[in-house]
Amino acid sequence: xxxxxxFLLIVAALVAxxxxxxxxxxxxxxxxxxxxxxxxxxxxxxVVALPLIDWVADQIGVTGPSLFLLTIVVLTTMLGMGLTLHxxxxxxxxxxxxxxxxxxxxxIEDVEDVEDVEGGSARP
Amino acid sequence: xxxxxxxxxxxxxxxxxxxxxxxxxxAVIESCAPLGAVVIVVDDGSxxxxxxxxxxxxxxxxxxxxxxxxxxxVRVGLLRARSLGATEVVVMDADGQHDAAHxxxxxxxxxxxxxxxxxxxxxxxxxxxxPARRFxxxxxxxxxxxxxxxxxTDATSGFxxxxxxxxxxxxERYPTEYLSDTVETLLIxxxxxxxxxxxxxxxxxxxxxxxxNGAFASAYHLGRxxxxxxxxxLGLSGRRAP
Numbered sequence: 001x002x003x004x005x006x007f008l009l010i011v012a013a014l015v016a017x018x019x020x021x022x023x024x025x026x027x028x029x030x031x032x033x034x035x036x037x038x039x040x041x042x043x044x045x046x047v048v049a050l051p052l053i054d055w056v057a058d059q060i061g062v063t064g065p066s067l068f069l070l071t072i073v074v075l076t077t078m079l080g081m082g083l084t085l086h087x088x089x090x091x092x093x094x095x096x097x098x099x100x101x102x103x104x105x106x107x108i109e110d111v112e113d114v115e116d117v118e119g120g121s122a123r124p
Numbered sequence: 125x126x127x128x129x130x131x132x133x134x135x136x137x138x139x140x141x142x143x144x145x146x147x148x149x150x151a152v153i154e155s156c157a158p159l160g161a162v163v164i165v166v167d168d169g170s171x172x173x174x175x176x177x178x179x180x181x182x183x184x185x186x187x188x189x190x191x192x193x194x195x196x197x198v199r200v201g202l203l204r205a206r207s208l209g210a211t212e213v214v215v216m217d218a219d220g221q222h223d224a225a226h227x228x229x230x231x232x233x234x235x236x237x238x239x240x241x242x243x244x245x246x247x248x249x250x251x252x253x254x255p256a257r258r259f260x261x262x263x264x265x266x267x268x269x270x271x272x273x274x275x276x277t278d279a280t281s282g283f284x285x286x287x288x289x290x291x292x293x294x295x296e297r298y299p300t301e302y303l304s305d306t307v308e309t310l311l312i313x314x315x316x317x318x319x320x321x322x323x324x325x326x327x328x329x330x331x332x333x334x335x336x337n338g339a340f341a342s343a344y345h346l347g348r349x350x351x352x353x354x355x356x357x358l359g360l361s362g363r364r365a366p
Contacts (some may be wrong), residue, residue: 095192095300099200102186104164106204 008047015040039075046071136161137210138227139201140183141194141282146173152216153181155224165218166197174218184208191196192259194282195305199298206291213286222283226325230285233321240290240318241303243276243310244283244325260346264307271314276322280306282327290318303349311356 019036021027027035046053053071130148138156142149149165156163165178167193179185186200198215212234216222222244226301230242255262261280268279280303286294293316299308313320
């Protein structure tokens with residue numbers, strides 16, 4: 001095993017531990033944890049299959065490490081894109097919720113105003 | 125009572141989106157008195173006394189829990205107007221730049237059935253801006269004109285009148301952020317088949333407060349707007365509900 005392999009194995013294991021810890025402390029939802037675990041496992045497979053990656057690299061004429069890095073860059077980019085898509089949807093939802101809230105709060109004030117008048121409470 | 129009954133003849137509501145405009149909001153609300161309309165002030169997360177001052181001035185006040193953007197405030201105002209039974213709405217700024225006396229000018233083509241959305245143009249009546257801003261505003265105006273099949277000179281004007289049809293279909297699609305609330309809304313109106321007309325209005329100097337955006341924020345909003353417009357050129361304009 002090359003030192004690169006050992007290093008990557010450690011990184012993958014660390015990611016797995018950190019992710020599981022986040023899930024345990026409820027800072028990360030299981031469905032996102034799955035994504036990270038998948039990446040982690042994918043990384044492990046990649047590490048073990050480094051000879052395979054080298055073979056692919058040879059076939060398309062690049063050196064191993066740069067192909068490996070390229071894979072990582074592509075994966076992270078896709079991950080980032082997915083997250084911003086998700087973030088957009090969440091933002092749209094909270095915006096709508098905030099707006100609904102303002103409208104509903106006003107409706108409650110309407111009802112309270114009517115009650116005040118009917119109850120004959122002193123109100124200027 | 126601060127709420128007026130909108131079930132009878134009068135079905136006009138004035139919507140005023142406000143962000144930290146405690147200094148001017150009372151005067152704006154008072155200036156609307158001759159219109160005989162309920163004035164709906166939507167406080168977009170102000171940190172000053174805007175909401176309280178507006179309430180004391182007799183407005184129907186709604187408060188967003190945190191700052192969302194002009195578009196969100198206008199949308200909430202339109203929905204509130206609708207739930208109060210309004211069939212026509214004038215939207216005007218809280219800083220006193222828009223003259224309530226011009227509201228009837230804006231409403232005229234709506235009432236005459238010539239359009240569903242009237243835009244008050246500042247350029248048509250001698251509004252001056254710097255060359256860079258002017259260049260951008262002209263681009264926006266041309267784009268809106270082409271889409272709408274009518275001449276728009278001031279696509280970023282927030283002084284607008286909404287007719288019944290616009291009130292019915294626009295709130296569902298109303299964009300949240302600054303610049304989108306004006307320019308993008310026109311494109312959405314075109315897409316929804318609403319008729320838009322421009323009416324010349326005179327702008328007054330802002331009566332107090334300060335512009336909501338600095339140069340940096342303006343550049344950001346501009347970049348964002350260009351992205352939105354490019355997307356809409358590609359026919360990718362967001363239609364997916366949240």
